[in-house]
Amino acid sequence: TCHLRPTVPYPCYPWFYYYKLVSNANAIICNIDDAEGTDADKAFLKAQALTFRAYSFFRLAQLYTYRWSDHQGDTDGIILRIDESLGDQALATQKETYAQIYKDLDEAISLYQKSGRDREKFYEPGLDVAYAIYAKAALTREDWQNAAKYAALARQGHSMMTIDEYINGGFHSENSEWIWGVFDEEIQTISFYSFFA
Numbered sequence: 001t002c003h004l005r006p007t008v009p010y011p012c013y014p015w016f017y018y019y020k021l022v023s024n025a026n027a028i029i030c031n032i033d034d035a036e037g038t039d040a041d042k043a044f045l046k047a048q049a050l051t052f053r054a055y056s057f058f059r060l061a062q063l064y065t066y067r068w069s070d071h072q073g074d075t076d077g078i079i080l081r082i083d084e085s086l087g088d089q090a091l092a093t094q095k096e097t098y099a100q101i102y103k104d105l106d107e108a109i110s111l112y113q114k115s116g117r118d119r120e121k122f123y124e125p126g127l128d129v130a131y132a133i134y135a136k137a138a139l140t141r142e143d144w145q146n147a148a149k150y151a152a153l154a155r156q157g158h159s160m161m162t163i164d165e166y167i168n169g170g171f172h173s174e175n176s177e178w179i180w181g182v183f184d185e186e187i188q189t190i191s192f193y194s195f196f197a
Contacts, residue, residue, distance in 0.1 A: 014063050018056040022081050025053040030084050040115045047111035051125035051133065053082075054104035058137045061097050068094060068141050098141045105134045122174060122181060128154050129180045154179055 028049035032042050060078045077097030079089050092100070112127040119126035131154035138146035159176045161169070169175060 014059070018060050019081065021056040022053050025049040025056070026081065026084050029053065040117060043111040044115035044117040047108040047115065047130070048125050050104045050108035050111070051130045054101045054108065054137070055133050057097060057101050057104070058133060058140070061094065061101070062140065065094055065097070073098065073141070098137060101137050102134070105130050105137070122178070125180065128157065132179045
């Protein structure tokens with residue numbers, strides 16, 4: 001019940017965490033065009049930053065707003081920080097929040113395709129990750145057509161686990177079914193690394 005009490009740090013930690021990701025993403029989004037490097041590299045890095053920002057906005061909306069089905073987007077959303085400015089800012093509506101998530105992902109998808117690059121590491125975002133986040137955001141927003149469309153696109157190249165992998169590997173080892181993830185070091189426990197653990 002710690003995550004339900006405003007006097008403990010659990011409710012505010014994700015707020016600061018995801019807005020730190022947004023701040024880092026904005027630093028790239030707002031400055032990458034003037035950086036040195038090939039157009040393909042810059043497009044890929046900007047796409048990754050847009051993917052992180054969209055993911056962060058999506059998680060913030062899930063954690064700090066009402067369910068879409070209860071209000072159909074006509075309620076407070078989150079603060080949409082889309083540049084490097086600081087200071088007070090009004091809450092966007094849920095509709096504006098999801099419109100920004102879609103906009104970021106549309107641009108990211110276009111840039112991934114333009115770059116012609118694919119991610120090298122499992123923990124990096126790439127085109128399939130942008131599709132997967134789009135599908136989850138659309139599902140949460142009850143946008144069933146886009147949820148189905150982007151889920152199918154995200155699954156391309158990711159075959160289902162075999163029965164042997166399912167029985168013997170479980171869900172703690174990377175396999176072809178996984179789209180995006182991260183591994184902790186072996187010396188770390190999950191005691192304090194799992195959200196609300």
